[in-house]
Amino acid sequence: MATIYQVSEAAGVSLATVSRVMNGNAKVSERTRKKVEDAMASLGYQPNAIAQSLASNRTNSVGLLVSELHGSYFGDLMSTVEHVLKKSGKHVIITAGHVDEEREHEAIEFLKSRRCDALILHAEAVSDDYLKKLVDSKVPVVVINRKVDDLEQHCFVVDNVKGGYLATKAAIDAGHTKIAYISGPLFKKDASDRLAGHKKALEEAGLTFDSNSLFEGDFHESTGQEGMHHLQATFPDFTALVCANDEMASGAMTAAREAGFDIPTQLSIVGFDNVLFSRYLYPKLTTINNPIHAMGEMAAYWVLEHVYDVKSPIQIEHLFVPEVVDRDTLGKL
Amino acid sequence: MATIYQVSEAAGVSLATVSRVMNGNAKVSERTRKKVEDAMASLGYQPNAIAQSLASNRTNSVGLLVSELHGSYFGDLMSTVEHVLKKSGKHVIITAGHVDEEREHEAIEFLKSRRCDALILHAEAVSDDYLKKLVDSKVPVVVINRKVDDLEQHCFVVDNVKGGYLATKAAIDAGHTKIAYISGPLFKKDASDRLAGHKKALEEAGLTFDSNSLFEGDFHESTGQEGMHHLQATFPDFTALVCANDEMASGAMTAAREAGFDIPTQLSIVGFDNVLFSRYLYPKLTTINNPIHAMGEMAAYWVLEHVYDVKSPIQIEHLFVPEVVDRDTLGKL
DNA sequence: AATTATTTTGTAAGCGCTTACATTGAGTAG
């Protein structure tokens, strides 16, 4: 592996000059630039990013924390963030926190130890306090899908209350009055917000919320099935089921089908997130669009603007609005 | 950000000693170890991984190249690789190549410039020659889902010919004789291998391959739909359709349903890959399991063994065998 | 107690770059 020293020797110039042509910042005469470039090419020189980072205190990489490396939701997020950042020559270092406080903490410390220039976090388990300290510690940080008090300017969130409201409102507008709900784990803010929206829509329509109509799942497909079974017993004859995410909706659909319901004629189902596979389902899932793509993009632009002085082509917004994606699983009553 | 120097000062020892307790390699007396650890804790010291890497020529990170950051297949791969490597304290740096020669090339150079200790590549676009040079250049490299001549010991592949064979064989065994096929882009080895397996199964059953029964897709869902439409015209009345991956199978299912076919009574469909969502489809997709999980795991173990001297808990294998996952889309004739 | 072996610690030279500052060498003006 050739070093800058060998290049400088081959080109007959000093280290500093080679560095200058590499970074293109200072002025170098055409002639010497050429010499250096030739030397680089003939040596197959490749700068050592590690050494560059150490010397310049810039890594040109931003850390991205996601909960999992698989799954549509995070796939979208990673993909979007990478896309935007790569266009400006920045790199993304991805880690997974697995919705576990210690592991998220570790992952963030890892990213910091790699001296990422900024962090984009989809942190679900770590405390608000920890995040505040992080921000105070001068690492540029952005938080996705979580609103932390006093850190509003660092957070990019979707209005989950509104999303939950819209989902249930859609069912009500279609004539349903007996509506069941499968929530996410309620200790999570997004899950409880969506449920709050659900209740609000019921109330607004003059329907009373029955605790038997609620099943608390964990956002995974299997609890959609469980929820469906459970609700059939506790809250029989409901005609619509709202699920707090698409995975659980898919599970519920499977269970409903096994129980002999035709969707949507006998049972309507509404999901949440609008992940990619929701349109592969049969019938295609009616759901609430969670603008994860837009949030990821925004987070990336925020970083470019605040850390790398690249002005964002779009206005930075922090609150995103969900909307109904009307497909085939919500039937009129 | 505290440095090792400040720690050494606070603890009243030399730099070297601090470094020793950090790395736990050399012997340090209990007393000084304690002093140093206290100093670290009180300063909130966090080693600078960049500096460590530069000095030690070890980054403890392995580069992973995937084609895309989203999608079930890559999600599985990333997740598995990360899981195995993290258990040994190694980190994964993920990049996307987007099935484009230049971008894959760039991505690999990026990983090299970050001085990854090893590379795990799902490289589809870059040339065999380039990969050989890479291996020769002393960077430990592993290739997933691609067999490169002379690099067998670095490759982890599934037997695609056999997979294609099994898919079609399953249809034949179910009594089908008029079988259509939607392939992946045939310039890709895996796509052409699967097709070869398909032909082999036909031949073995005494059926002749009709070029009208083939539609060349691009592995994306939309070409599954297109393929279905196209084949209805060129190869009418087929009773089974084999698709070279699950995405296209899903697209074909949608198109088939729109055309009024009931699956599997009027049309059978077999996919390939067994990605996660294949079981969410309705009916649940009969497909060929592509042991991506096993391959990712193996690749990670190979790296641990060859680069970090961690012995693998499992025997290193390079060829993986696919198998039929019998679900609900293949009907007996 | 003196000598030697062993363990623990310190010293200092890098790792491959960036960058402030010094130096050189033209080009201009007087």
Next chain:
DNA sequence: CTACTCAATGTAAGCGCTTACAAAATAATT
């Protein structure tokens, strides 16, 4: 022709660590 600019290049001091080697402290041996 001398003095003075200003652009182009070079010099050298780090960045925060690791690690060979040397030195010092401690333990073991006679």
